[in-house]
Amino acid sequence: MKKPGSATDPLWYKDAVIYEIHVRAFADANNDGIGDFPGLLSRLDYLQDLGVTCLWLLPFMPSPLRDDGYDIADYTSVNPSYGTLADFKLFLDAAHQRGMQVMIELVINHTSDQHPWFQAARLAPPGSPERDMYVWSDTDKLYEGVRIIFTDTEKSNWTWDDTAKQFYWHRFFSHQPDLNFDNPRVMEEVLKAMRFWLDMGVDALRLDAIPYLIERDGTSCENVPETHVMIKRIREVIDAEYEDRLILAEANMWPADVRPYFGDGDECHMAFHFPLMPRIYMAIRQEDRLPITDIMAQTPEIPESCQWGIFLRNHDELTLEMVTDDERDYMNLAYAADARMRINVGIRRRLAPLVDNNRARIQLLNSLLLSFPGTPIMYYGDEIGMGDNIYLGDRNGVRTPMQWNSDRNAGFSRCDPARLYFPVIMDPVYGYQVVNVESQLTDQSSLLHWTRNMIALRKLFQVFGRGTLTFLHPENRKILAYIRDLKRDDGTHETVLCVANLSRFAQPVALDLTPYKDLMPVEMLGYVSFPKITLTPYPLSLAPYAFLWFELQPAPAQQDLPILPPDHTQATEQITLDLLTKGWAGFLAGQGADLLHKVLPDYLPRQRWFGAKSRTIQTLTITHYVELHPATLLTPSSTIGEAILFLHIAYTDATTDQYQLPIAYTTGDSIGQVPPATILATLQSPTGPAVLHDATTREDFRQSLLALITTQSSVPLHTLKAAAEEVATTIVAAHTDRPAHDITPTEAQPLTDKILQTHTIEPQRVDPQPDNKQLWGAPGHAAPSRDLGSSPSLSGTHTPTYTPPPTHPSRLSSAEQSNTNIFFGGDLLLKLFRRLQPGLNPDVEIGRFLTETAHFERVPAYLGALTLTSTTGEPTTTAMLQQLIPNEGDGWQNTLEELARFYESVATSRPPATPATPPTLLDPDQPIPEELASHAGLSLKAAALLGRRTAELHLALATPTDNPAFAAEPNTSATLLADAQRIDVQINLTLDALKAQLPTFKDLLADTAAQVLTRRIPLFAAAHSITASIPSGQRIRIHGDYHLGQILINHNDFTILDFEGEPAKTLAQRREKQSPLKDVAGMLRSFSYAAYAALDAYQQRHPTTPAASQGLDAWATLWQSAVSRQFLQAYRTTIAANPSLLPEPTQAQSLLNAYLLEKSLYELLYELNNRPTWVRIPLAGILALST
């Protein structure tokens, strides 16, 4: 009869805590020295108290036990040493009664050579159904090249069978012949065995070694497509015949290779995440989070119903198959110094000995296990910190009897100690007299109690099993911080912040938690409330190996008012009254404008987005403003709306700028939510203090901006004069008891003039009976226009494909940028340009072209814009709405992290033997030097992909079009000469500045600078070499400011951002068409910067000797050269789709060199003025180009 499983939720495995047990090792009830089911049954209460919810039993079927039971001789019975089938059923029912699920092994890749099927196969003639149950061959050359897994014991995957007179195939031990899944009978038998156990009520099956089910010549015989047909068949039967069951894949592969085993949710429910485990150990040893964040970045999304299985240790070795050679060496040296601790490609040790029995390290590792996405799997005995016995063979050192108490045989069995299947651990540190369940149960501070509490805590929060994972990127890499978030069915979120110190010393960290502003972290173990999250980085200090779990909860409503700088406090009730009674017009017509003129020169330079911090403001004028009215607001914090002020700023160096400044007025408790840095002034209001502040911090303002675009509506643009007229009109209307629209401009003119002169609004002085005739006769004053069709205004527009989204909560980006980025939900990004330049913004123009004309997908889709139309009709883009790209960080940060690992990796190596050669477009494709490839990690592949994406961008920008702003134009002698002359200017400007600063340089830097100064003539020659041949190739619109910081990483690919061009240039310059090679040069220079910036950072962390430093320099140069070459090779291959785009190869190379030179000179000038310590980077680039 078919019995149901014990779970009622189909996704039960997502919330499970799995405990791995070997029946043989857990408890012996009949005292024969071997654990058994009655023994296990007697310990179920212990497991229930521990809090685990699913018991995973290693194979317990009849077996010769030459591979600890994974060599099965009968699929539908119980090894007599462990009990009977009835005993198993009793155990199963008892586990179910305690609410625990049971998972058993379905070892289907192979059987024991003692299995009746194999015995029959040997005797059966070739080609018979019996023989075909296994994989046979007359030669051991078939499937040649397939790797051997048990390298310590096996020399081949084939073994000769004298009886059968053929070789049989085995991926593991030679006594484990592989079943032949090309024979349908094998699957029938597998399903029969599976049904046998599932009918009994078993909840889950672990599919052992499934990548190896099918063999195909010419492949690695791993993960071949037919394997998935087999797994789908198994799943199909389970879904059709059973409810709430699970299959778990054992596929020791990279996450991307394991991904297919989930299928579309129609293969395995779960799979082990093998590569994570060694990287957790690596991270804690290296005190660096990179190994973990790196592997998680490579972990693909899996279907909604699927789950990763994660673990710290299990019955096998700590496998090092999924690491690089260097990483493997490192792990062996760090964790298995004694060769006896190693086996195959891994380390055969338990958790506690691996971390030197350090309690804090054990707890830290378990905290990661219990808080990472996936279902945690714990290995028996690790909850009490059991040790291992490296003198036992194979992996048996981690399979010793469970240590229950300090009695004979650790309470595992009452037999003669000599009868035990393996001796118990008896050393003075991990011996059963010291480490056992009984003593730890009586010790409230024991590891067992700690583990029990942590499991219980995890089970309280479904987010751990089902939530998303987002890493934070604090500067201190010894800190691993991440957010787990689960959106519940009712729309609310369960959000947990986890912070772990991977270092053996106390560490500080400041976390960017701005998306969680106003939430309160509540430490989860002690239920302790921490200070509320604000827009400023959230500081924490962590003790050595400490971890903190916080639930992010809404903060209590009570808020304190911020303490404001006294020089910005203005006790001006009149200003407040003007604002409250007459709106922003009243504010700006009255003393509000004076107040702003007074505070803004101090305020602006303190803002991140203000670009002229080094210049002195001479005059500041509010030229125009627009009002956003409360009608457009969602949750107004005050009864008046916000305004956007347009500022004209003149500097003492005779330059000018235009900026926009959104401004808001907030009172009451809401003041507590205004970041102090954004406050312009504090005002006195009749109801208490109020503040004037940057409106972008207000949700209602941000929604109003989005609403303007969504509804494609406009708001009128006013001048301060219009504000005065509006106020005057209102006052006259009030005092003449007439409607405002009846008041003519002439009528209000005297009062308008008075307001404009004095900036005071004093209604009591208005003559209630004005001389209408005289006023009406005054010429030359127009009323404020209400006709938006032709008037200056701020207007929203969107693309035809833009679908207004449901209301999304918005938040400000925390990134320090010259613009202000506003996120709406997870879909939209509004970029508010702070510094305004008349004309169409290239970011909007190019974004729109790439989206609507070229349909290029590797950029955020352009969705809409806010445009200011002045009296002259010239449009100015003030904001752009685009698709928000989910990402794992930008290219710059990612490359620096890659390089940090690179330098760590090469630090102990000799300097490279391969010389670095400058990459060129003329190179034939060259292989990567092997000595570099083994250290460089993913950066080489990434560079090639980036080269391809860059070329695709240029192909898209060259899309044929009637739009003159984008139509490609040929390079001409004139354009090339202009380029050369522009570079001439740059050479002179830069070298003059270099010469001026030469005396301040020291030693090597001075030598290099002097060398560069001697190259003035070759540099001019290099610049003018571009005019030497007949012009070819095309000029198109390009990115214009292309570097690694403009790239987002998403799903192992790139998205290209920010087409504004170089901010220092005029809009007209930025909109010029140029050779695409200019972007290429930008990126190559960015590689150079990354190489040296990361080297500097490394050397700050690890001060090196001059000799070692020189070696690292050589590695940096080689890395830069190889990465650049990969980039260029991919770029050249891809851009070939439009052969006319680039000039002929020699001219293309000259152009690229010239642009590289120009960029290096520009960088040098910048560094001379701003970061003298970085001067060496562009100097090296210039030298390389001039030799």
Place this chain on the structure above:
Amino acid sequence: MDQPLLIHLVPLDHEALTTLLANIAEAFPTQPYLVLTPDQHEAPNLIPYTPTSPYPSTFTLTAADFLAANQQLALHPAQAILQLGAGADSLSPAALAALAHPVLTGAADLTLPCYDLPPNAGLVNSAILFPLIRALIGTPSRFPLALDLALTPRALARLAATAARTAPDTILWPPIECAAAAFTVTEVSVGHRALPAPSNQDLTEILTLILTSLFTEIELRAPYWQRARTAPISVQGNPGASALPNPDINPMVESFRLAYTNLQEIWSLVLPAQSLLGLKRLSVTPATSFLLPDSLWARIIYDFLLAFRLRTINRGHLLGALTPLYLAWVASHLLQTSHGTPPETHIEATAKAFEVDKPYLVARWRWPDRFTP
């Protein structure tokens, strides 16, 4: 036509049933309703039915009541269900109407009654059930174990689903169940009601019965109540109810003192040093000034709840060891009320103490280290 209100009754004697039917008719002059009774009786809108299992209890509703009501709901689809327990004939027509109103109008999924009880009645509820449930789930539930409830069909279905997994005599906790399901729970004043006494008068047995059920429910709902935000709840009780003059608290105080001598060993397994010190002081306090601080009482209950969860000692022994402490609270309560503190004021103060100390429970629940203050 609107679906009717289903009024589900437990067995009543003839006279009580007649009275109740008259009150129902008066309470719902325009609202269509059907009365389901296990008793044989004839009246308009009355449908007798045969219960599938005997009613195991009269002093509270149990799993069997909710199952029976839900079975009848399947036969007679209704807009809402009014579940009335033994002695419901003492509820006025206005009380019946008030109870049904929130669920009939869709304002709530569960309406709990707030009874006006005689002085010193229902003190187990006042000392433990009410403050504990209010602090943990934050719903108004002055009488969480009320005999009368109004429910929406979905609320009843949820309770019936839980009931189906338990024994018929299991006590359910409708406010916790509904709050955990994010249903709206409200409370209305229903005035006086005669409460049937439990058949078993042994205090320890009653405490053990009720608290075993409540503590188990709380353990089951830990993920919910640890996140539930509790807000101040308006008091529905009758603050003007006066206390009995000159209560004799000496037997209770003596019982506590005796237990202090005999049960110290058990209490020391459950309570932290600070609480034990408080009890020590109390044990030497004269009966005339016997005052168990509200905060100490809240922590005692929280620590017993925790010990129940951790199975620190046998659960029966554990709850048995609570009885003398409960008597100490009763003595303290009676003394305070006899000195002029309105009973509801003290009960409210007790509930507030439970709310204030909820973080103590959560912290200890999550990290049950004995090394606590």
